[in-house]
Amino acid sequence: MDKRYIAKRYQGREKSQLAASADQAAEMDDLINFTIGDPDVITDERIIEGAFNDAKRGYTRYTESVGMKELREEISKYFHEEYNHKVGLDEVMVTTSACQGMWLVLESLLDEGDEVIIPSPYFPPYSDQVKLAGGVPVYMTLKEEEDYQLDVGKLERLITERTKALIINTPNNPIGSCLSRDTLVRIGEVAKKHDILIIADDIYTIYSYQAPFVPTMTLPGLSERTITLGSFSKDYAMTGWRIGYIIAKPDFIQVMKAVNENNVYSAPSISQRAAIHALRLRSEIQPGLVEEFRKRTFYAYERLNRLKGVHVMEPKGTFYLFPNIRGTGLSSAQVAEKLLKEAHVAVVPGNAFGPGGEGYLRLAVTLGVDRMKEAFDRMEGMDIFK
Known part of the structure; x- marks a missing residue:
C-alpha cells in the first residue's frame, strides 16, 4: 500500500527493540532466551x-x-x-x-x-x-x-x-x-x-x-x-x-x-x-509462583555478579534483572549482540527502555535454573567477561 494512505502518526515507526530481540532469538535452535517476560509456567x-x-x-x-x-x-x-x-x-x-x-x-x-x-x-x-x-x-x-x-x-x-x-x-x-x-x-x-x-x-x-x-x-x-x-x-x-x-x-x-x-x-x-x-x-496458587521465581531471580543475580565488568543490584521484585555492563567498555547493544552471536544467549539491550537504560541489559528469568546455568556457563567463557 502507498505510504500516503498510512496515518502520519504511524509512518516511519520502527519495530520495538523488544520485538526485534524476540525475532532474532527465533532464528537459533540452541538459543537460550532471556528476552520475553512471559512465565514458562502453565496456568494452574x-x-x-x-x-x-x-x-x-x-x-x-x-x-x-x-x-x-x-x-x-x-x-x-x-x-x-x-x-x-x-x-x-x-x-x-x-x-x-x-x-x-x-x-x-x-x-x-x-x-x-x-x-x-x-x-x-x-x-x-x-x-x-x-x-x-x-x-x-x-x-x-x-x-x-x-x-x-x-x-x-x-x-x-x-x-x-x-x-x-x-x-x-x-x-x-x-x-x-x-x-x-x-x-x-x-x-x-x-x-x-x-x-x-x-x-x-x-x-x-x-x-x-x-x-x-x-x-x-x-x-x-x-x-x-x-x-x-x-x-x-x-x-x-x-x-x-x-x-x-x-x-x-x-x-x-x-x-x-x-x-x-x-x-x-x-x-x-x-x-x-x-x-x-x-x-x-x-x-493456593501464588506462594508456589513466588518461591519459584525468587529462586530463579537470586540464582541469576549471583551468576551475573561473577562476570567481569558486570554488576547487578540485589533483586527487590519481579523476575527481571537489569545488570550494569559498563565495566565491559561496550554499549548495551554491542554486549547484547556479542551474547547472541557468540553464546547464543538473547537479552534485551538497556537502551530499549528509554533514557537511563544505556549501559545495562534486561534479563527475564522466565526459564528454569538448569537452562540458566547453561546460559551463564556460556557467558563465562566469553572474552568480554574474563
Whole structure:
C-alpha cells in the first residue's frame, strides 16, 4: 500500500527493540532466551478446568462492557481482604489486559499536548501509548546509585501547567526495583500539591521480595488521585488469557466504558471466568509462583555478579534483572549482540527502555535454573567477561 494512505502518526515507526530481540532469538535452535517476560509456567490446571467448564455452561457471550459483576465483586473483595481497602463495584472496569487498560486510561485522560511524566528506564509501551493518545512523554531518569528511588525534588521540577499524570510501576519492569512506602508517600504529596494524577501500573504485586507490596491507592489521601492498573498475567501465570482491570473513580470509569465500547466492547467472557477462579484460588496458587521465581531471580543475580565488568543490584521484585555492563567498555547493544552471536544467549539491550537504560541489559528469568546455568556457563567463557 502507498505510504500516503498510512496515518502520519504511524509512518516511519520502527519495530520495538523488544520485538526485534524476540525475532532474532527465533532464528537459533540452541538459543537460550532471556528476552520475553512471559512465565514458562502453565496456568494452574484448576483455573483452566474451571474456565473450560464455565464455557460449556454457556459463558461464551458478551458480558457487561465494564466486566462481569461477579468478577468485579471478586476484585473488590480481594482489595478488602488483602489491603483492607474498600473498592466499589462502580470503581472497577475489566479490560483485555493491563496493557490495553493503560491505552484506555491515556486515551480517556489526555488532551493534545498534555504531559505525562514517565520514570525511566520504563516499560516501552508507556511512551508510545502516551504519544498515540496525543500526549507528550516527559522522562525522569532513575539512578542505580539512588537505589532507583524516585527523587521527588526532580519530579517537582518537571511538572508544568500541562502535566496531567505520573506513571509509576513498582515492582518495576525492567529494573527489578521497588519504590519504598516512604517514596510513594512523598510522590503522593507532590501529586496533591500540583493536582496531578498517579497512574499505578501494579502488575508484579506478589513478586515483592524485601517488603510487602503496598498499592499506591491505599495510602492516605491517594485513593481519589490514583488510577490503578491490575493484571492476571504475571501474578497468576495467565499471560495468554489477556485479562486485567482498572480501578478509578466512577465518573472516569464511565468515560473509559464509553471509549472501550468503540474498541473491544468487553473483555473475553472465558478469560473473565478464569480470573474469577484465579482470585478465589490465589492463596493456593501464588506462594508456589513466588518461591519459584525468587529462586530463579537470586540464582541469576549471583551468576551475573561473577562476570567481569558486570554488576547487578540485589533483586527487590519481579523476575527481571537489569545488570550494569559498563565495566565491559561496550554499549548495551554491542554486549547484547556479542551474547547472541557468540553464546547464543538473547537479552534485551538497556537502551530499549528509554533514557537511563544505556549501559545495562534486561534479563527475564522466565526459564528454569538448569537452562540458566547453561546460559551463564556460556557467558563465562566469553572474552568480554574474563
